[in-house]
Amino acid sequence: MSEATEREGTETPPPAPDHDGAPPTATVAVEGGNEAVAGSTDAGPTDGGSTDGGSTDGGPTTPGRPRRGWVRSELLLALEVLALTSFVYARPVFDAFGDSPETFVARGADWLDVVLFALAIHLILPVVLSGAAAAVGLVGRLAGRDVRRVAHLAIVTGLAGVVVWQLVRPVADWPRPASLSFCALLGAAAAVARWRWEATGRFLRYAGAATVVFLVQFLVLSPTASIVQGGRHAGVDGDVAAAVAAAVGPDGPPVVMVVLDGLSTNLMLDGEGRIDAGLYPNLAGLASDSTWYRNHTTVAQVTLEAVPAILTGSLPGGSTPPPAPVVGEHPDNLFTLLGGSYDVHAGERITGLCPLSLCAEDPGMPVPALLRDAQRIWRQTMTDSLGDPELIPAAFSDRFGLFQRWIDEQDFARGDRPDLFFYHLLLPHAGWEYLPDGRPYAASQPPSGLFLGAWGEWGNDVGRQRHVLQAQASDRLLGALLDRLREAGTYDDALVVVTADHGYAFDEDAPWRGVSEGNVDDILWTPLIVKSPGQTAGRIDDRNVNTTDIVPTIADELGIDMPFDVDGEAAPGADREAGDKWVVDWEFGRLRSQEGDDLIDVDGDESFARVLAADPVEGEGPLAVWQRGEHGDLVGRSVGDLDVGPARPETVDVEHLGQWDRVDAARPPIELVATAPLPVGVPVAVAVDDVVVAVAPTGPTPFGVASLHALLWPEPMHDGDNELALYLVTGDRDAPVLEPLAARAKS
Numbered sequence: 177m178s179e180a181t182e183r184e185g186t187e188t189p190p191p192a193p194d195h196d197g198a199p200p201t202a203t204v205a206v207e208g209g210n211e212a213v214a215g216s217t218d219a220g221p222t223d224g225g226s227t228d229g230g231s232t233d234g235g236p237t238t239p240g241r242p243r244r245g246w247v248r249s250e251l252l253l254a255l256e257v258l259a260l261t262s263f264v265y266a267r268p269v270f271d272a273f274g275d276s277p278e279t280f281v282a283r284g285a286d287w288l289d290v291v292l293f294a295l296a297i298h299l300i301l302p303v304v305l306s307g308a309a310a311a312v313g314l315v316g317r318l319a320g321r322d323v324r325r326v327a328h329l330a331i332v333t334g335l336a337g338v339v340v341w342q343l344v345r346p347v348a349d350w351p352r353p354a355s356l357s358f359c360a361l362l363g364a365a366a367a368v369a370r371w372r373w374e375a376t377g378r379f380l381r382y383a384g385a386a387t388v389v390f391l392v393q394f395l396v397l398s399p400t401a402s403i404v405q406g407g408r409h410a411g412v413d414g415d416v417a418a419a420v421a422a423a424v425g426p427d428g429p430p431v432v433m434v435v436l437d438g439l440s441t442n443l444m445l446d447g448e449g450r451i452d453a454g455l456y457p458n459l460a461g462l463a464s465d466s467t468w469y470r471n472h473t474t475v476a477q478v479t480l481e482a483v484p485a486i487l488t489g490s491l492p493g494g495s496t497p498p499p500a501p502v503v504g505e506h507p508d509n510l511f512t513l514l515g516g517s518y519d520v521h522a523g524e525r526i527t528g529l530c531p532l533s534l535c536a537e538d539p540g541m542p543v544p545a546l547l548r549d550a551q552r553i554w555r556q557t558m559t560d561s562l563g564d565p566e567l568i569p570a571a572f573s574d575r576f577g578l579f580q581r582w583i584d585e586q587d588f589a590r591g592d593r594p595d596l597f598f599y600h601l602l603l604p605h606a607g608w609e610y611l612p613d614g615r616p617y618a619a620s621q622p623p624s625g626l627f628l629g630a631w632g633e634w635g636n637d638v639g640r641q642r643h644v645l646q647a648q649a650s651d652r653l654l655g656a657l658l659d660r661l662r663e664a665g666t667y668d669d670a671l672v673v674v675t676a677d678h679g680y681a682f683d684e685d686a687p688w689r690g691v692s693e694g695n696v697d698d699i700l701w702t703p704l705i706v707k708s709p710g711q712t713a714g715r716i717d718d719r720n721v722n723t724t725d726i727v728p729t730i731a732d733e734l735g736i737d738m739p740f741d742v743d744g745e746a747a748p749g750a751d752r753e754a755g756d757k758w759v760v761d762w763e764f765g766r767l768r769s770q771e772g773d774d775l776i777d778v779d780g781d782e783s784f785a786r787v788l789a790a791d792p793v794e795g796e797g798p799l800a801v802w803q804r805g806e807h808g809d810l811v812g813r814s815v816g817d818l819d820v821g822p823a824r825p826e827t828v829d830v831e832h833l834g835q836w837d838r839v840d841a842a843r844p845p846i847e848l849v850a851t852a853p854l855p856v857g858v859p860v861a862v863a864v865d866d867v868v869v870a871v872a873p874t875g876p877t878p879f880g881v882a883s884l885h886a887l888l889w890p891e892p893m894h895d896g897d898n899e900l901a902l903y904l905v906t907g908d909r910d911a912p913v914l915e916p917l918a919a920r921a922k923s
Contacts, residue, residue, distance in 0.1 A: 253328055254306040255384030256370075256377060260335035261301045262387035264342070268557050269297050269550045270390050274398030277407075277500035278480060278526040279549065282571035283542040286532065287404045291395065293546045298391050305331050329367045337363025341558070399500045407504030408528050410512070416739045417516020423736045424517055428594035429709040430670040431514065431730065432661065435486060435598075436650055437479060438605035440679030441470070441701040443640075443647055447791030454796050455648055458655035462674060464714040465707050469747055471718045471754070471784055472704035474678045477690055477762040479526065482677035482723060483600060487511070487529050489727035489742030492760050493774070501527035508740035510727050511535070514596050523582045523599040525571040530598075575602045576614040579653050588664035601653065604646035606680075606688075608639075612648035617890060618835070619847035624885055629764070630687050634875030634883050637804065638847065640682035640792055641887045644801050669709050671733050675726060676702040690765030691776065697783040697790070700759055706747065708733055720752040720780065755780035802889040807859050807871045807905050807912055811889055815866045821906070821915040828852040828860075828884065828902050829922035836864070836900045844890040850902075852917065854882045859905040861914055867892040871905060 273279060273293075280290055309331055313324025340359040348355065369376045395404050444459060446452040449470070453460035476482035480501050481492035487509045492498060499505040503512065511520055511530040522530040579601050586597060603610070607621045623642055625635010654674065661667035679702055681688050681695035691699045704721065706729060724744030731738050732746035757780030761769040769776050793801050795808065803811045810818070830850040839845065848862055854874050862870040869889040874882035884902075892898075903914035 250306065250310050252377075252381055253309070254302055256328075256380035257306045257309075257331055257335070257384070258299075258302040258387060259380045259384035260332065260339065261305065262298065262384070262390055264335050264338045265301055265554060266298050266387070267390050268342070269554055270294070270394040270398070272553050272557070273546075273550065274394045274400050275497045276568065277400040277403055277502065278571075279568045280400060280403055280542070280546070281408075281502065281524070281528040282526050282568045283545055283549075284537040284540055285403070285542040285546065286408060286537070287406060289542050289546070290400060290404050292543050293550075294391055294394050296543065296547060297550060298387070325371075329371055332370050333360075333363045333367040335363075336366035338558075345558075399497050402500040402502055402504050403528075405504070407500055407502040408532050410503040410507045410531050411533055412512050412515045412531070413739075414516075416513060419739050420514060420734075420736055421517045424594065424734050426593060428517065428734060430588070430590075430595050430597065430666050431518065431673075431734075432597045432657070432670050433510075433599075433673040433730075434654060434657065434675075435483060435600045436604070436674070436676040436703070437600065437602045438643075438678065438680050439647055439650065439676040439702060440681075440698050441472070441703055442697055442787045442790030443644065443679070443792055444703065445788070445790045445792075447789065447794075449788040452793065454798075454800060455644065455793060456651040458651045458658060459674070459703070459705070462654070462658065462672065462707065463705050465712055466672065466705045466714055467708070467711070467748075468714065468716050469704040469706065469719070469721045470716050470788075471780075472675070472702060472721050472723075473700040473757055473780075474676075474702050474723050474759065476723075476760045477678055477699060477765055479605075479677050481760060481762075483527050484509075484529065486675060486677065486723045486726050487527075489724050489738075489744045491724060491743045491774075501529065503529050503531045508742075510598070510730065511596070513727070513731065513736070513739070518594050518596040519591065520596045521586055521598070522596075523579070525575075525578075525600050525602050526568055527600065572602055572605075572607070575605075576610055576649055576653065579603075580614070580656065583653070583657050583660055586660070588661050588666050590666060599657075601650060603650040603653070604643055604680075606643075608642035608646055610646050610649040611890065612645055612652060614649050614652060616843050618840075618843050618845040619887075620849070623847065624849045626688060629689070631682065631684055634877075635885050636682045636684055637872075638885050638887050639688070641801060641804075643680055643682065644793055648801075668712075670707070671709050671730065672705075672707040673726065673730065674703060674705045675723070677723075678702060687764070687766060690762055690767075691759060691778070692766035696767075696778045697786040700757065700778065700783065701787045704747070706733070717747070718754075719747070719750050720754050720756060721747045721750045725750060754784075757783065799889065802870065802887065805859060805871055805873060806909050807861070809909075810861055810868045810871050810905070810912060813868050815863050815868065815901070815903075815914065818868075819907075819911070819913045820903075821913045823916040823918070824904055826853050826904075827918040827920055830900075830902075830919050831922045833900070833919065833921040836898045839893050839895060839898045841893055841895045844893040846888045846890050848884065848886045848888055850884040850919075850922065851877060851879070851881045852884060854904065856882050858882075860884055860886070860917070861903040861905050862886050862888060863901045863903065864888065864892045864898050865894075866899070866901075869893075 285293070309324065309327040312327040316323030337359040340362045341355065344355060344359065350358070370380070395401055444451050444456055451460040451463055474482050475485050476492050481498050484501055484506050485492055488506050503509065506529050509529045511522065511534055514520070515531070515534045520530060520534045522535045524530060524535070579599060582599060588597070608619070608623060609616050609621070611617055619642070623635055623639040625632050626639060631639065658667065661670060679699045681698035683695050683698065686692050686695045704726070722744065724742065725747045726744070728738055728742055728744050729747040732748065758775045758777045761774050761776055767776050795803050799812050803809055828850050829852065830848065835845045848870065852874065856876050857873050859871050859873050861868050869892060870886035872884060872886035874884055877883045900919065902917040902919050904917055905912050906915060907913040
């Protein structure tokens with residue numbers, strides 16, 4: 177056969193065009209059978225492939241197999257995008273949500289929902305970006321243009337710039353334009369490196385494959401992993417169920433338990449150690465039928481440790497983060513104790529100690545809501561360098577209405593089996609947003625004067641006022657529950673327990689959540705009111721009890737011998753030293769354990785004395801909470817009925833002054849923040865449509881002017897334009913004079 181004939185019979189078909197639309201490169205045979213790219217002057221990568229001889233990573237597609245080569249090349253490019261999106265998005269989301277199993281509980285998520293959420297967080301963004309880039313490449317190919325590589329490098333530029341932003345933002349206090357320019361420059365440098373050096377692409381592909389570690393850490397090693405591992409599916413022990421059934425029988429008393437969130441005992445009192453019935457008529461009324469354990473304290477400063485302690489009778493372990501608040505981590509609890517004999521109706525907002533076999537979640541689709549939560553949290557981490565982002569938004573939305581609806585949905589009448597009704601009400605917990613009747617209002621969140629987790633020189637009084645308003649809203653809901661019990665005829669026979677997980681502090685230079693030297697009485701002392709079945713006479717018991725005593729007390733009231741170990745004891749028989757008070761250490765408190773253990777000892781005698789002397793709202797009557805200071809009784813009076821003096825020369829700079837021009841009476845603005853060139857400590861009255869709605873003293877600022885921070889009684893407000901006026905109050909209490917002050921919007 178001639179050389180020409182041999183060539184003719186074995187002619188190689190022309191190489192297929194490159195998948196990004198670039199013209200096919202010619203290949204020549206080299207010794208050893210490998211192919212080398214001939215005539216190529218491209219110094220950059222070809223769609224994720226090698227630029228040296230012998231392309232293996234997305235170079236020219238193999239003749240006869242163009243589809244397979246294109247798919248392989250796209251997958252390799254997608255791995256690079258996966259590496260960058262994992263650092264940009266998946267890792268910070270997994271970090272936040274991995275330490276917050278309560279977020280998934282609040283959304284009603286089970287193990288499958290957590291897995292689907294994790295896969296979506298890990299894969300959706302890289303799939304969308306890679307798919308968009310591939311589509312751009314295909315469109316460019318049809319137009320005969322090489323754009324696939326450009327699209328990929330654009331993605332690398334953007335994602336690498338965001339990675340730099342995440343690294344720079346917390347440590348560099350640069351102006352935003354400078355920070356953005358720096359991040360864009362380094363992002364572009366990363367793209368150039370990817371274009372020039374194949375080692376960069378190879379590194380990204382290996383990193384993309386390695387990001388599965390983030391997924392495994394989240395699903396296997398984080399606190400949230402307990403849900404994936406079946407943490408919401410523990411059951412009731414048969415021996416426990418039999419023992420409880422033998423003790424209570426089919427006619428056991430109904431058990432009704434409400435855990436309030438963030439209510440200090442001293443916030444409830446009237447200065448003489450009694451519950452202020454004017455502010456909290458339903459708490460006071462329940463106490464008049466019950467035993468009020470007035471010297472009751474929490475054992476934990478944070479809800480996710482305090483509520484499990486209430487429901488299990490056991491001390492928190494002190495670990496950070498705490499164990500997931502699910503039944504798998506706390507199998508011996510109130511629900512598994514009574515669940516074999518009682519029908520359980522539980523409203524847990526951020527804990528899941530009731531097994532799903534007893535407290536089935538309403539069917540729903542939690543994953544889309546969780547993905548929205550993730551987007552919100554990621555945006556917050558990108559813009560806020562102060563503290564951890566707030567999770568569990570589902571639990572705090574419409575807290576008042578949720579409990580109201582839960583009460584309406586229950587059948588409190590006696591059935592074939594006794595009932596356990598439990599609700600964890602996330603009130604009066606911040607954020608502060610409710611008036612006593614449950615209406616929302618517009619104000620700053622958190623109240624002005626709270627900075628970096630502690631109160632400044634001003635604003636703490638308004639914070640306390642707003643907390644009282646929300647505690648009154650809680651009292652209103654408790655009254656609705658008690659009324660339903662009475663209507664059903666089960667109140668007298670029921671065992672009713674009302675308590676709270678921890679308190680709040682409103683003291684200058686003190687944290688609002690963690691204990692410090694001066695706020696122990698605010699944080700530790702919380703209400704515990706127990707109405708025994710058939711009890712009608714109230715009494716106060718000042719023995720030393722704490723939250724680990726609640727489950728043993730319920731068991732004692734029902735005649736049950738505790739079938740599992742607890743750290744507490746039944747309250748009626750508690751025999752601790754009166755001043756022996758302590759709380760589990762918490763990293764965000766100012767008081768820390770000095771001996772390396774988990775407990776902080778406090779002076780119980782001195783702190784309890786401060787509790788009994790507390791009177792956060794002086795005065796009486798329906799306007800007491802609004803009437804602050806010497807001239808507080810002006811609130812509610814018409815300016816026309818008062819002595820108005822000459823106008824003052826000073827001008828008050830009011831923040832958001834325009835909001836009173838467009839008031840929504842369904843959500844009225846009730847917080848006024850302003851500055852004025854006035855002496856510190858002088859009273860200023862605020863009027864809306866000629867009715868005095870607040871009187872507050874001026875406070876100090878570091879800027880040479882006085883601050884004014886007032887909470888406004890909202891009743892005179894109406895839809896639309898409301899006339900706001902300010903007055904300096906002079907004269908004594910019996911003959912006050914209102915001297916008008918000019919007001920302008922603060923620039």
